[in-house]
Amino acid sequence: MRIKKLLPILACLLAFEGKAQIDVSPSLQKAIQEAIDKNASIRNKDLEVEKISTEKKSVWNKYIPKVExxxxxxxxxxxxxxxxxxxxxxxxxxxxxxxxxxxxxxxxxxxxxxxxxxxxxSGFQIENGAKALEQKRIGTAYLSEAEKESLIKEVIHSFDQVHLLNEVEKLLNDSEKRLATETKRVERAIEEGLAIPYDRDKIKLANLELQSKKIELQGKRKVLYQKINYLTGYSENQIKEVKYLLAPYMISEELSVENKQELKALESFKKASDYMVKKEKGGYLPxxxxxxxxxxxxxxxxxxxxxxxxxxxxxxxxxxxxxxxxxxxxxxxxxxWEIFSGFERKHKIHEAKINAEQVQNQLDDTKEKFALLLENNLANYRIQNKKYQIGLEQEKVASNNLNMAVRQYQEGLINISERLEAENDLFKASANKIQILVEQRLSALETLSVTGELTKTILN
Structure with a gap:
């Protein structure tokens, strides 16, 4: 039944490949917004933007008469x-x-x-100084947006991991129920002399392994809840109230890095450094x-x-x-009019030009790195899509094998070890499929993050 529910998702993945569809439920979107509002680094970036705006106003205020x-x-x-x-x-x-x-x-x-x-x-020093601060403000705002994208990706992936643990817990419960049914059948068979205690002990061992996995799962869930609480401030009950369908993300492969926030920030910082060069040259004027x-x-x-x-x-x-x-x-x-300043102005202009050249070099290098990162993330995204399709097939085959193994074991055609191996194969295939799905979603988020479109896609 679970496989039938996932087939429409796979069909959508194949039919709409190349279209960006990142659906975020209202409850998850609210959690993301809470994380953004709580994040100290983002708040400090916003305060830095406000501080630069105030500094720019102070520069323009030099034209306002001062009365003493x-x-x-x-x-x-x-x-x-x-x-x-x-x-x-x-x-x-x-x-x-x-x-x-x-x-x-x-x-x-x-x-x-x-x-x-x-x-x-002022020899255009006030004008160019104010323009440099404005570009610095814009660049800092872009850096704040970049931190938001990184945070959004982390919050979604953390909730996906909670979903992963929940799905694994369901698989463990399903296996436990099947083994409980098998235990009752074996107990009756032992009483009738049709089975031996060895079969019962093998099932008991399998149940103990399930219990061990549940304990491990509870420990991982506790750590995840603590992480999400740090990110969003959510309590355990609030985390449980975040509901959404764990489905593959579909994104376009016609992407570029032109809108990447870090690149826009560097472009603004480059403009700011150019204005600083003009400002220092204004020192030659009266x-x-x-x-x-x-x-x-x-x-x-x-x-x-x-x-x-x-x-x-x-x-x-x-x-x-x-x-x-x-x-x-x-x-x-x-x-x-400072006619001669002992080469101080010359040195300041030279220093400003060096700063501008450094920012330009950093911009060129960062643009190449992001282009390579985008290609790498797209390649990983394609791989995860193919792995997810294979995972669906593996789960389907493992489910059919389990059904067959149950019938064959009941008919005495296979032993208990083969029956439990089929049970374990289905658990591994189902857990692996869910793990691949979480990784597929993460690869899509990382790819969109490189383009600078993640925040707009998620929050707009």
């Missing part, structure tokens, strides 16, 4: 030394500024300003800016004491209540 306000208060108490050429006062012939003269002064100064500054022309604002300056409660004046034999005291300049408006243009 300041206020300063100062109390000064100082001695001023003045040495002027000596002169004479006419008529009285009195010398003035004879030698060094010292003045004591003290007072208060209050200053305030509100100034605005902006860049008018930077123009504009400024404007208003200032306030006030000198108040100031006092100056002169040295003793010979004519009056006393010091003079000068006092100023206030001297204020407000408002003091100003507006202007500024230019900064």
């Amino acid at each position: 306000g300041s206020a300063n208060y100062m109390y000064f108490d100082t001695k001023i030394t003045l040495d002027l050429p000596t002169g004479n006062i006419p008529v009285i012939n009195q010398p003035v500024f004879d030698g060094k003269q010292s003045f004591d002064s003290y007072g208060n100064v209050l200053m305030g300003s509100l100034m605005a500054k902006t860049v008018l022309f 930077v123009l800016g504009a400024f404007g604002g208003v200032t306030y300056t006030s000198l108040f409660d100031a006092t100056m004491i002169t040295p003793e004046i010979p004519m009056v034999n006393s010091r003079l005291y000068g006092r100023m209540n206030e001297f204020t300049m407000s408002p003091n408006w100003m507006v202007g243009l500024s230019m900064k």
Whole structure:
């Protein structure tokens, strides 16, 4: 009956070879989305994209005027030394500024300003720097998508392995039921003298082997549940609720690597490095800016004491209540042109060109590697399809042999060992077919992953 259910699947595989059909159930799709939302590496990549976007905005913001306000208060108490050429006062012939003269002064100064500054022309450094960051942001986003594809493949394969264990468990249960029926028949035959205890012991040994395989299966299932819990955060009950048909994946063989996320990321990084070369070349051009604002300056409660004046034999005291300049408006243009920087700009341009060449080399090499990987994965996909078809035939033959062996054993034409060997052959053939099916699905996912179309195929 199980083989009859799988025949339509095989027919679809043969009839639609070359068409991409990756059907994902809603419950599996939800588990994949949960894994993507939970993955720390993907979240960090998305945060990195956001950080680069903020950095790009900061670069463009250099064109936005910056307004600065300041206020300063100062109390000064100082001695001023003045040495002027000596002169004479006419008529009285009195010398003035004879030698060094010292003045004591003290007072208060209050200053305030509100100034605005902006860049008018940066030698295209701002524009090219912002464009480089934008390409870096795009490339980082592509790397995030690449991690999603790898995660999707891992989640689906993990659930496929759970399905594999479930199917193997069903096979073990079926074998156990057949052997239980055979045990009852042998017990009756022994009582009637038509069989010997050896036959019963052989069946018992076969049952013990089944029990051993069940224990091993439970251990593998526990490890798989822990892995899926790490990937998706799902509990054991939630994992069991993920339902879908374990059927072959069918993909087109007319594929290319042009949309591979890692290649698109490298292409964006190459553009970013080209913009960085242009940015560094912009250092040869002058930077123009504009400024404007208003200032306030006030000198108040100031006092100056002169040295003793010979004519009056006393010091003079000068006092100023206030001297204020407000408002003091100003507006202007500024230019900064670094004509010679000691070859620093030349070295930076050379370094940027080297970085661009390195990215280009990496892009060319990675494109060739992915092309080879695609051919290898396609070859493996074709092999798995053929192996799956052979596995179906093997299971069919093993099932027919078992049915025949059961009848022949009941008729006494074969011994118990041959009967159990046929039972074991069917188990091996069925388990092998399911294992090949899981590998066929994985090979299809790996092939689509190389093309960069896996996420779009699964989640869209």
